[in-house]
Amino acid sequence: MADQSKRWILMTTAQTPTNIAVIKYWGKRDENLILPINDSISVTLDPEHLCTTTTVAVSPSFDRDRMWLNKKEISLSSDRYQRCLREIRSRANDFEDEKKGIKITKKDWENLHVHIDSYNNFPTAAGLASSAAGFACFVFSLARLMNVKEDLGKLSAIARQGSGSACRSLYGGFVKWNMGKNDDGSDSVAVQLADEKHWDDLVIIIAVVSSRQKETSSTTGMRETVETSKLIQHRAKVFLCPLTCLIHLNISPYRINRVTNKDNRRLVSELHLIFLILILARVQSFRIIGCVEKWNSAEGSPQAAYTFDAGPNAVLIARNRKVAALLLQRLLFHFPPHPDTDLDSYVIGDKSILKDAGVKDINDVEALPPPPEIKGNIPAQKYTGDVSYFICTRPGRGPVLLGDESLALLSPETGLPK
Numbered sequence: 001m002a003d004q005s006k007r008w009i010l011m012t013t014a015q016t017p018t019n020i021a022v023i024k025y026w027g028k029r030d031e032n033l034i035l036p037i038n039d040s041i042s043v044t045l046d047p048e049h050l051c052t053t054t055t056v057a058v059s060p061s062f063d064r065d066r067m068w069l070n071k072k073e074i075s076l077s078s079d080r081y082q083r084c085l086r087e088i089r090s091r092a093n094d095f096e097d098e099k100k101g102i103k104i105t106k107k108d109w110e111n112l113h114v115h116i117d118s119y120n121n122f123p124t125a126a127g128l129a130s131s132a133a134g135f136a137c138f139v140f141s142l143a144r145l146m147n148v149k150e151d152l153g154k155l156s157a158i159a160r161q162g163s164g165s166a167c168r169s170l171y172g173g174f175v176k177w178n179m180g181k182n183d184d185g186s187d188s189v190a191v192q193l194a195d196e197k198h199w200d201d202l203v204i205i206i207a208v209v210s211s212r213q214k215e216t217s218s219t220t221g222m223r224e225t226v227e228t229s230k231l232i233q234h235r236a237k238v239f240l241c242p243l244t245c246l247i248h249l250n251i252s253p254y255r256i257n258r259v260t261n262k263d264n265r266r267l268v269s270e271l272h273l274i275f276l277i278l279i280l281a282r283v284q285s286f287r288i289i290g291c292v293e294k295w296n297s298a299e300g301s302p303q304a305a306y307t308f309d310a311g312p313n314a315v316l317i318a319r320n321r322k323v324a325a326l327l328l329q330r331l332l333f334h335f336p337p338h339p340d341t342d343l344d345s346y347v348i349g350d351k352s353i354l355k356d357a358g359v360k361d362i363n364d365v366e367a368l369p370p371p372p373e374i375k376g377n378i379p380a381q382k383y384t385g386d387v388s389y390f391i392c393t394r395p396g397r398g399p400v401l402l403g404d405e406s407l408a409l410l411s412p413e414t415g416l417p418k
């Protein structure tokens with residue numbers, strides 16, 4: 001056993017991105033192991049704008065496993081946390097740091113306790129995939145702390161047991177979660193289709209309609225869908241093929257955008273009842289869809305795609321920065337901030353899109369002309385206050401370790417939150 005007389009603390013800090021699915025995971029064939037009924041594909045979002053940071057620490061002085069999330073202590077007793085912890089612990093390896101006098105054998109890890117402190121720089125449980133970034137970071141940071149040698153694919157299968165969508169946050173860029181066929185879930189893993197540079201002028205704008213905690217979680221929503229919907233089984237069989245083929249064939253972003261858009265139209269139309277029943281989308285969400293649809297049909301070809309992560313917040317995808325600037329102009333025209341909100345907090349993330357849109361301050365928002373698709377004598381609709389704020393982002397990288405100790409969330413002296 002590690003030398004108990006030494007009260008050392010060993011720590012690791014990691015940062016993990018969130019992701020937005022363009023082909024959604026919706027429905028499980030195994031609730032415990034979190035095995036899905038269909039493959040899914042996502043874009044990893046730039047952690048500079050949306051990410052989880054997690055510090056994990058181990059010490060002989062800790063008397064139990066403890067976790068803090070967004071500065072509040074939370075219970076680790078749920079099956080999801082316990083399963084991830086167990087899977088990582090069982091793969092832990094010997095570790096030695098002679099300088100610090102730390103020696104931990106594979107066997108020691110079973111008895112040593114951990115402290116975990118995690119922080120999301122975006123709203124938690126509000127439909128912005130906090131569970132994806134959160135569980136990916138939980139597993140990635142613990143794996144590095146415990147000197148686990150498994151590759152990212154294996155770690156993705158562990159993160160999946162925390163929250164399904166988390167497996168896709170182990171990679172940057174464009175990621176597919178293979179549903180797998182095995183009963184034990186060993187082949188239900190994420191793979192990277194292309195890294196974030198593959199399509200580096202793709203822009204993603206998130207319209208945060210509500211950052212309040214959702215009333216229906218994805219877990220409950222998809223369980224109810226599988227129990228009650230015949231459509232969902234049909235979707236699982238036919239939905240995925242086109243987009244996967246396009247990405248593999250490296251066909252132009254424009255084509256992918258078309259299919260994504262079609263896919264999401266089908267999602268909205270095929271699953272509209274489910275969304276309505278669960279009241280995940282709100283009237284504001286449909287107004288945002290309306291704005292994009294009107295623009296797309298006036299142009300005669302899709303300009304922007306939209307998608308929702310089982311909540312009211314719309315995720316809008318523009319195939320390049322030029323299209324993104326035109327999209328942001330439309331969004332700001334139809335969904336302006338309250339007069340007392342400053343633009344700096346209304347459009348966050350990659351603010352250079354604002355510059356491209358020619359918008360420097362609130363006066364520029366007020367001066368935006370109605371988009372050309374608003375024809376003739378129909379008055380242009382404005383919905384001040386429908387959107388809380390916009391996040392402009394892009395495809396981003398996968399998890400990283402943060403070597404700089406000053407970024408750790410736990411104190412190196414006490415192992416408690418700083």
Ligand SMILES: Nc1ncnc2c1ncn2[C@@H]1O[C@H](COP(=O)(O)OP(=O)(O)OP(=O)(O)O)[C@@H](O)[C@H]1O
Binds near residue numbers: 133
């Ligand atoms: N940083 C984190 N570390 C560990 N667990 C987290 C973290 N952030 C969120 N979680 C877990 O994920 C749960 C929220 O997941 P939930 O699926 O309800 O919302 P969401 O992921 O934000 O939305 P959605 O999956 O619909 O996009 C939290 O209650 C918590 O258990």
Ligand SMILES: C[C@@](O)(CCOP(=O)(O)OP(=O)(O)O)CC(=O)O
Binds near residue numbers: 026131163164166310
């Ligand atoms: C709509 C989605 O975001 C659903 C994500 O669901 P979760 O991964 O949060 O669900 P659990 O596996 O039950 O934790 C679609 C997606 O990300 O593919």
